[in-house]
Amino acid sequence: MILEVTDLRKVFRGDFVAVDGVSFAVPVGGSLAIVGESGSGKTTCARIVAGLERATSGTIQLDGLDVKSDRRARARVVQMVFQDPYQSLDRRQTVSACLDEVLAFHTGLGRAERRSRIGELLELVGLDQRHAGVLPRQLSGGQRQRVAIARALAPSPRLLILDEAVAALDVSIQAQILNLLVDARAATGVGYLFITHDLSVVRHVCDEVIVMRRGRVVESGAVEKVLDAPTADYTKKLVGSIPRPGWVPARGGTRA
Amino acid sequence: MTLALASPLRFPARRLAALGWATTVAGVICALVVLVAVFAPWIAPHDPNAVDPLNAFAPFSAAHPLGTDDLGRDLLSRLILGSRTSLAGPLVVIVVSGAVGTALAVSAAWIGGWFDAAVSRVLDILFAFPGLVLAITVAALFGAGFLAPVVALSLAYVPIIARVMRAAALRERSLPYVEALRVQGFSGWHICRRHLLPNLAPLLVVQAAISFGYAMIDLASISFLGLGLQPPAADWGLMIANGQPSILAGFPQQSIAAAVAVVITVVAFTVVAERMAAR
Ligand SMILES: Nc1ncnc2c1ncn2[C@@H]1O[C@H](COP(=O)(O)OP(=O)(O)O)[C@@H](O)[C@H]1O
Ligand SMILES: [Mg+2]
Numbered sequence: 001m002i003l004e005v006t007d008l009r010k011v012f013r014g015d016f017v018a019v020d021g022v023s024f025a026v027p028v029g030g031s032l033a034i035v036g037e038s039g040s041g042k043t044t045c046a047r048i049v050a051g052l053e054r055a056t057s058g059t060i061q062l063d064g065l066d067v068k069s070d071r072r073a074r075a076r077v078v079q080m081v082f083q084d085p086y087q088s089l090d091r092r093q094t095v096s097a098c099l100d101e102v103l104a105f106h107t108g109l110g111r112a113e114r115r116s117r118i119g120e121l122l123e124l125v126g127l128d129q130r131h132a133g134v135l136p137r138q139l140s141g142g143q144r145q146r147v148a149i150a151r152a153l154a155p156s157p158r159l160l161i162l163d164e165a166v167a168a169l170d171v172s173i174q175a176q177i178l179n180l181l182v183d184a185r186a187a188t189g190v191g192y193l194f195i196t197h198d199l200s201v202v203r204h205v206c207d208e209v210i211v212m213r214r215g216r217v218v219e220s221g222a223v224e225k226v227l228d229a230p231t232a233d234y235t236k237k238l239v240g241s242i243p244r245p246g247w248v249p250a251r252g253g254t255r256a
Numbered sequence: 257m258t259l260a261l262a263s264p265l266r267f268p269a270r271r272l273a274a275l276g277w278a279t280t281v282a283g284v285i286c287a288l289v290v291l292v293a294v295f296a297p298w299i300a301p302h303d304p305n306a307v308d309p310l311n312a313f314a315p316f317s318a319a320h321p322l323g324t325d326d327l328g329r330d331l332l333s334r335l336i337l338g339s340r341t342s343l344a345g346p347l348v349v350i351v352v353s354g355a356v357g358t359a360l361a362v363s364a365a366w367i368g369g370w371f372d373a374a375v376s377r378v379l380d381i382l383f384a385f386p387g388l389v390l391a392i393t394v395a396a397l398f399g400a401g402f403l404a405p406v407v408a409l410s411l412a413y414v415p416i417i418a419r420v421m422r423a424a425a426l427r428e429r430s431l432p433y434v435e436a437l438r439v440q441g442f443s444g445w446h447i448c449r450r451h452l453l454p455n456l457a458p459l460l461v462v463q464a465a466i467s468f469g470y471a472m473i474d475l476a477s478i479s480f481l482g483l484g485l486q487p488p489a490a491d492w493g494l495m496i497a498n499g500q501p502s503i504l505a506g507f508p509q510q511s512i513a514a515a516v517a518v519v520i521t522v523v524a525f526t527v528v529a530e531r532m533a534a535r
Contacts, residue, residue, distance in 0.1 A: 050439050075441030088432040090451050101450075102440055148436070155440070 001025045001061070002158045002191045003049065003078070008058035010044050010215075018044045020215035021058075026159060031185060031192040033202045033223065035238065036212035042195045045212075046163045049193065050080045063158055076106060079152035083164040085144035089136040095122070095147050096132040099154055106155035121150040124187060126180055142173035146180065153188065161193045166201060178204050200242045203227060211235045282527035289521050293339040302330035304337040304490045313507045323509045326502050335513055338490035342518070345406050345484075346471035350464040352410035357417030358460055362448050364418075365425035376422070379415040387412025388474050395483035402485055405478045409471060417463055424459050428452050458532075465529030469522040476518050492518050 003026040010019040019041040026032045034042045047053040049060060051074055063077045082088040089098060096118050103114045122128055125146040136144055145165060152160055162181070166174040178201055185192060194206050202209055203223055210220040211232065219232040230236045292299060302320075308328030314320050322331035364375040387409055394408035395401075428434070429452065437447050478484040479493025487498065492514040499511030 052435055052438060070441075071438070071443075072441035075439060078439075080436070080439045082432045082436060084432050088436050090433050090437075090455070092454055093451075105440070105442065151436070151440070 002028045002030070002063050003193065004059075004061040005045070005049065006059045006061075008045060008048065008060070009056045010041070010048060010053070011056045018215055019048075019055075022210075022212070022215070022217050024210050024217070024220070026191045026193055028158065029185070029189045029191050030208065031194060031206040033194045033196065033206035033209040034212060035196055035199055035202060035209060037238075038197050039214075040212040041215040042197075042212055043163055046080065046161045046193065046195050049159075050078060050161055072106070075157070076155045077157055078159045078161065079155060079157040080161040080163065081145070081148050081152050081165045083167055085141045085148060085168060086136075088148050089144055089151075091136055094133050094135055095127070095139075098147065098151055102151055102154040117154075121154055124153065124184055125150040126176070140173075141169055142177060145169060145177055149177075149180065149184065153184065153190065156188070157190060159191045159193060161195070163195045164197065165194075167196065167198065174201065181205050199227065199238055211238065278527060279531045282524040282531075285520060285524035286528055289339060289343065289524070292336055293343045296336050296340050300330075300333035300336045302333040304329060304333040305488055306330070313502070313505070322513050323507075325499070325510045326505075326507075331510055331513055334490040334495060335492070335517055338492045338495055338514065339517070341402065341485055341489065342472065342476070342492040342521075345402065345409075345475040346468045348406050349410045349413055349471040349475070350467050352407075353413035353417050353467065354460055354464045356410070357414045358421050358453070358456065360414070361418045361421035362425045362452055362456070365422050365429050366444055366448055366452070375418075379418050379422075382412070383415040383419070385412065387416075388477060391474065391478055392481065392483055395478060400483045400486055405475060405484050409474055409478075413467055413471065416467060417460075420463050421456060421460060424456055425452060428455055462529055462533040465525060465532060468529070469526040472518060472522050472525075 003024075005025065006023050008019050008022045009017070011017050022041070022045060024032060024034070034045060036042055044053065048055045049062070051071060062074065093101070099118045099121055100114055103109055103117055107114070107117070109117060118132065119129065122131060127143065127146055127150070131139065131143065131147075136147070139147065145168075149160075149165075165181075166177050169177060181192065181194075182205060184190065192205065194202070196202060206223050208221065209223050209226050210217050211226065211234065212218070213234050219226055219230065219235045226235060227239055230239050306329060308324070311324055311328040312326055314324040314328070316323050320330050320332065322335065325331055325334070360375055360379070364372040390412045391405045391408040395405045398404040434447060434451070437451060475484060476493030476496065479491050480497045482497065485491040485494050487494065495514035496511045496518070499508065499514065502508065502510055
């Protein structure tokens with residue numbers, strides 16, 4: 001297992017239990033979805049695994065690594081892609097500077113080697129040298145999220161947390177990014193902790209799924225099993241709300 | 257209050273800033289003033305300290321375009337040389353208060369908790385002190401001259417810069433890219449130095465440029481009160497003060513020329529700064 005979370009609890013402000021005894025695991029190169037309505041504690045779990053938040057209790061094992069070890073070592077095991085592609089990149093930093101900073105920090109590569117590695121990373125996420133010298137504001141939301149994925153993959157992590165990573169994107173762009181994630185996992189063997197409130201995107205990217213409600217896991221298992229034959233009432237309700245084919249997404253602000 | 261002294265200048269400056277040509281003119285004036293200060297000894301037609309009692313209160317002439325003062329010194333030359341200390345003082349004030357204020361603001365915003373609370377409290381206390389009064393007190397205690405008022409004013413300007421920068425640093429710090437950098441394993445020092453500061457730099461430049469005008473007026477006031485540079489130094493604030501007795505004698509050129517130099521420079525810098533702030 002690359003990630004083993006056992007009996008995780010998070011209590012905010014002394015009395016609000018956001019995560020209440022959650023356990024899950026991601027096998028090496030595996031892909032686990034955490035689904036549930038907004039407010040069910042998914043992001044809190046992700047932030048604790050990423051080291052952005054401290055658990056109230058419970059254990060987290062990352063690749064056998066002690067999670068209290070230094071942040072640089074942790075960053076080489078687990079990386080994260082955030083929901084908002086518009087603000088998760090430094091607006092003053094070009095794409096290549098952004099990737100180079102990470103490579104210089106995490107790898108012993110020289111300048112020329114980093115340059116070629118940047119080329120590889122861009123290619124991995126479906127961008128090319130034309131995008132290397134531009135600033136985030138010159139990119140679309142989908143392209144920015146590709147850069148964020150490239151940055152997260154730069155230290156060659158074993159686990160990538162994707163917290164609603166496609167939620168802010170247009171539906172057609174979502175599909176592209178989901179395909180990219182499938183390809184990137186095949187190419188690099190990175191594992192995913194894929195967090196979403198939208199069940200319709202789970203099947204494509206994940207092997208396993210846990211369903212969270214009010215900080216607890218209400219159902220877990222293989223994606224096919226849980227989505228095709230849900231047992232918990234809550235899961236049935238969630239599955240029932242997945243849009244059917246022919247449903248027209250009502251979204252504005254289309255940007256490719 | 258330090259700012260209250262210069263605040264009447266804010267509004268005309270703002271309105272002027274809406275006009276493109278005003279900004280251009282202001283920018284040219286700023287550049288000219290700086291050039292004059294840099295090349296002052298080469299530009300000045302006469303030795304600014306050459307006393308010529310027989311030629312005191314000379315009227316405008318080709319040799320003395322602004323006339324001479326009570327000691328027969330060439331006013332234009334004194335005005336030109338005076339631009340150096342008159343610009344250097346506010347420059348030191350904004351560099352020192354900008355550096356200290358930003359360092360305090362960013363570390364307070366980054367570290368947060370009790371440190372932020374302590375820094376904010378100290379800034380509030382400093383803020384409550386009128387900067388000019390502080391500077392005058394320090395100059396009175398440590399002796400008049402260039403350094404004491406400038407150091408005191410730098411201190412007085414720290415909370416003005418720090419307040420704005422802290423609010424901006426808090427906003428910047430809460431952007432998702434900062435968390436992304438933390439997940440990347442970068443240290444707080446690295447994130448502050450390589451990401452927060454460069455993103456805050458444009459705001460700092462604007463704040464410093466706005467403060468420049470205020471600092472210039474404050475320092476001129478201190479010189480005027482006799483607590484800044486001492487005669488025979490050429491300094492605009494000092495020239496305004498030294499020209500006073502001459503006004504009674506019917507020769508207001510010295511005070512007027514220096515006052516006009518201060519006002520034009522302050523307005524020009526403020527217009528440019530407000531224009532930058534509006535972008
Ligand atoms: N820093 C925080 N302080 C207090 N409450 C929080 C904090 N972060 C999240 N919460 C609360 O915890 C609950 C779970 O939030 P979150 O993990 O973001 O859910 P999800 O990602 O599933 O939408 C929510 O009710 C939210 O309001
Ligand atoms: Mg969330």
